[in-house]
Amino acid sequence: MKKVILMGAALCALTTFSCSKDKDSTVTPTVVAQIDPVALSAGMKVGYAATSVTGNIPAASTSADAPVLDSLYDNVTYYAISNRYIVIRPSILSGDVQGYYIQVNGAKSYYKIDYTTARNLRKAQKAASSKHSSAKEGDNSDSSIVIKLPANLVTDTFSISYAAYNANNQVSNSINAIIAVASSDSASNSLVTGNWRRNRYGNGIDDWNEDTIKYNNPDTSFYSYYNCNENGIYYYYYAPQGSQAIDRLPYYIQGYTNNDYSFQGKSQFTNTYGYIYKYINTGASSCSNYVYYDNSYIETYNGGYTYDAKTKTLIIIWDGDGYDNSNLYVDTYKVLSVTNQKMILVSYSNNDNHDELSYDYYEFKKL
Template sequence: MKKLLLFGVLACAVAFYACKKDDDGGGTDTEQPEKIDTIHLGDRTMLATKVKVAFGLYTPGAMPAASGVAGSPVLTEDKNIVSAISGRYIVVKPSFTYYESTIKGFYVTINGSGAHFKIDYSAGRGFYRQAAGIPDPLGRLGDYIDSSIIIKLPPYIIGDTLSVTYAAYDSLNHVSNHVKGLVRIHSQNGIAEYQDFVGSWKVNRRTDANGKWVNYYLPDTSKSNFTCIDEKVQYCINSNSQCFEGISAISGVTKYDMIFTDQNEYSKLYSSSTSRVILSNSTCDKLVYGTETQTTLEKGGWSFDAESKILTIVVDNNGLEFANFYSYSVKFLEMTPQAITIVNTANTSYMVELVKK
């Protein structure tokens, strides 16, 4: 089964803003009243109680200090500014220069909040780390060095900059060095270049192992050997039997649509169909098939870094709790008003083309 590895993101809700109106031709400024649940970034203590951290537990006090012992994991210092959008997500992707034992999670704090979160990926707490069927790009069961730190922001935020500090810990409870990250928070529609690909798109084609473009919706056909015993069709497992070759299954994607709204919301509609041989209904003269279809609709948020051309998607069905929660990033290689060529940042073995609907 072919499935696009567009894989972990940011997006937005409604932002507070100031407006100006004239009074009898005068020029007085009048601010709109704040929403009841408006959060000022200057109040980091309150902000820490309002955010939600995927797989994380809120804990008062400072995060644990670096272990400073041999074998402790080492994180790469990151001088980049992380962009986030009010009401959606901060997504931080830690990277390692060294680790010896299995990575189990992270600590993260909003600097100045007086509290921290312990992220434990092995204790799901109602979440799934990634979507079913999406392989671990490192192929290491139980290791989480490829995981992102994802913080869900409250919808109404005043202020535009904050910083976070994070560290990794391993199965021996060794704590890595602390890394500081700067976060710039934008209001909805605040960055014009984010809007270039707003709209509905269809996954159109992908490259094969040789780099040649192929139809994404071309079905896969599987063949098997069958035999007829006592007028009943069976799979041929005995080389001494009289066998014949037949189609055992035909499977393929029937729909793969993606929608990006100007409110930084994301949705994907995916459908596939599989026809398999039904031995009990088949005869020695004719194989009979049954067809099953699968349709999934996922929702979340998106953010785009115009400089790096990286699109990040967080899938949470618009709510962290009890959702199939994961994130992924893709890089834009080419873009026109009608077509986008992308590659998954965790699996660059093939490219995918999207076309505007």
């Protein structure tokens, strides 16, 4: 929680304030910025055409037919950025699910998500299927809880509770989720600001899987032998009699042109990814002119990011720059080191049994 000294009085619906008096009797307004759960609940948007209901979410049912949520996910922390999406993917141990109840803890109302009438932020769930299974990180399948945060939230933490219900209104156990929010431009972001190109990756700081990635220098080592005549070129095994042998040719050509990460102001993130992929077009080629099908591409992906220098945590939210939650991903990295020339990121993930971590290391060079 951070304190900000203001020169004048400024009020915001999502902050609370206190004032102190110094020994010279000069009033210094001191703002303790906090997320107000009531204002937050009123200002956020919840996907699947969620409706707001006054009161608290219903208590868990005692029926054995009620859905059961995996308590392993209780009090899990999710990272978010002001004015962007949070996606929570509940893990369901048993039972059918028609929707969810979700409440910002401390708010005076809750939201009811009904997948059978879903609209607004996400497409409707297919009516033929109401049973949902656990979704892995990065798989934004139906049964997710999708929340669009309001703009201009302060850096703070809040929590929500959610519970599933079935067609008979039987309610599951409640799960608590902790949401760590970064403002739209954290103070630490400037430490990683700039354009970076992935240089290499590996399993450890001294265990890189490959040498430096070569950009705009495609690999032509995948070759075969061909013959040719006036009608074109042929793989040598199928070449007609009388055709002329050709020295070996690359039958496909591939390599990177870009894999660049751009971290800019206002938490704007862009990944530019380009790849060369060409393969021989025997029908269009001749003895003197070799033609390739060209499936090369370059694509741009937008999102948001935040960096916390104290914890050395870099969060990238792939959400179409805050406008797309249909295929939302969240990547969490530890910044092992960052200079004005090089940055090393480490990502980690649990296995399916949550008893072993795997690590991936990425080295970036500044452009």
